[in-house]
Amino acid sequence: MSLTKKAPTPAVSRRATVPLKVRPARRGGRQRTPRWRRRDMLAGYVLIAPQMVGFAAFVLGPLIAVVYYSFTKYNNLTGDISFIGGDNYRKLLDDPLAIEVAKNTAVFSLGLVPLNICLALLLAVLLDQGLRGTIVFRAIFFSPTVVSVIAWTIVWSFLLSKDGGLNLLIRMVGADGPNWLREPDTAMFSVILVQVLKGVGVNMVLFLAALQGVPTELREAAKVDGAPPWTIFRRITLPMISPTMLLAAIVTVIGSLQVFGQVMVLTGGGPGNATTVLAYYVYLQAFKFFDLGYASALAVLLFLAVLALTVVQWWLRKKWVFHEQ
Secondary structure, three states, X not given: OOOOOOOOOOOOOOOOOOOOOOOOOOOOOOOOOOHHHHHHHHHHHHHHHHHHHHHXXXXXXXXXXXXXXXXXXXXXXXXXXEEOOOHHHHHHHHOHHHHHHHHHHHHHHHHHHHHHHHHHXXXXXXXOOOOOOHHHHHHHHHHHHHOOHHXXXXXXXXXXXXXXXXXXXXXXXXXXXXXXXXXXXXHHHHHHHHHHHHHHHHHHHHHHHHHHOOOHHHHHHHHHOOOOHHHHHHHHHHHHHHHHHHHHHHHHHHHHXXXXXXXXXXXXXXXXXXXXXXXXXXXXXXXXXXXXXXXXXXXXXXXXXXXXXXXXXXXXXXXXXXXXX
């Protein structure tokens, strides 16, 4: 008989042996969204609701209405409206003035965008040198952007008139200036100049912020290697600020295609139709000739032009924007 006492066998909990019940997955394999997450999603939808309502009422709704009206003959003076299909678009192709307006719009954009970008970049580089009075000059160059378009344009209409301030300065050196706003050869240039001086401050501030974000050690390393200033600017500075240049180019192109107030106040589209651009032509058709259907077709063309140019610039960004892969 053994004197060793056998160790008692530990009791096994009956609860441990009971298999855990797993909640079956919902049909389709999706788990139920937690309550806290649903609450956060509801709060997010409530916060963006005013913005979405405004977008639907003032952007999406008018855009759909313009597309609809472009297929109608709508006299907004009498209120008569009838569906005519694609007649407005066929009229657009046969309208000789529409071709001239498209050329004027292209000339305006091709003159405004490079001049605005180059002048803004030049001013930003000068202000980035840390010279005295930088804050004052930055305020001077940026102040026209906060001035009303109409007020700014009226002032320049006096300066560019036959007996205006610009011609008075020209007479002081013994020459006679042209009637800048009433001659076909100078009217478009005058409108471009006024718009450039009005909007150059925005791009200048963007470029100045981008220049101040370029790492200083990159420029110093290039100087140590003997690189001249132009090479440093072309090989280091421009690639580093190329994303900002892309933004400035897109915004400036869109603005150049939508110019209206300057043309209306300075020249009224004249002399003749020398400065009639697409946005102003839309206004003439809608509120001078009361053909809202044809004006809507022109507005659709303007929208497609803006969209196409924006997509092209965005597609080309990988070829000249440094940070894009």
